[in-house]
Amino acid sequence: MHEYSVAQALIDRAAHEARARGALRVLGLTVQVGQLSGVEPDLLLSAYEICRVGTVCQDAALAVGRVDAQWSCPRCAATIAPGDVLRCPRCAAPACLARGGELLLERIEIEVADG
Ligand SMILES: [Zn+2]
Numbered sequence: 001m002h003e004y005s006v007a008q009a010l011i012d013r014a015a016h017e018a019r020a021r022g023a024l025r026v027l028g029l030t031v032q033v034g035q036l037s038g039v040e041p042d043l044l045l046s047a048y049e050i051c052r053v054g055t056v057c058q059d060a061a062l063a064v065g066r067v068d069a070q071w072s073c074p075r076c077a078a079t080i081a082p083g084d085v086l087r088c089p090r091c092a093a094p095a096c097l098a099r100g101g102e103l104l105l106e107r108i109e110i111e112v113a114d115g
Pocket residue numbers: 073074075076077078088089090091092093
C-alpha cells in the first residue's frame with residue numbers, strides 16, 4: 001500500500017532530523033496532507049502505527065491535518081473555484097493547483113538531552 005512507504009519516509013525523515021539535533025527520541029509529528037496528494041489520512045495513520053514500532057518514533061504521536069485543494073491562475077493569480085472548468089474567468093489561462101497536492105512534514109517535536 002502506498003501509505004506504508006509514505007509513513008516509512010516520514011519516520012526516516014524524523015529520524016534524520018532527530019540525529020542531526022542529538023535528540024533522544026521523537027515525541028510527535030505533524031503532517032499536512034493535501035486533498036489531491038493521493039494519500040488517505042486514515043490509511044496513513046494506520047500505516048504509521050505499524051511502521052513506528054522499534055524506531056525513534058515509537059512514542060511519537062502523529063497528527064494529520066488536511067489541506068483542501070485550491071486552484072489559482074498562473075498569469076493573474078486569481079483564485080479559481082474547483083469545478084468542471086479549471087480556467088481563469090478573467091484571462092482564460094488554465095488553472096494551476098496552488099495547494100492541496102502536497103504532503104508536508106510540518107512539525108517534529110523532539111526530546112533533547114540536557115547539557
Ligand atoms: Zn487569470
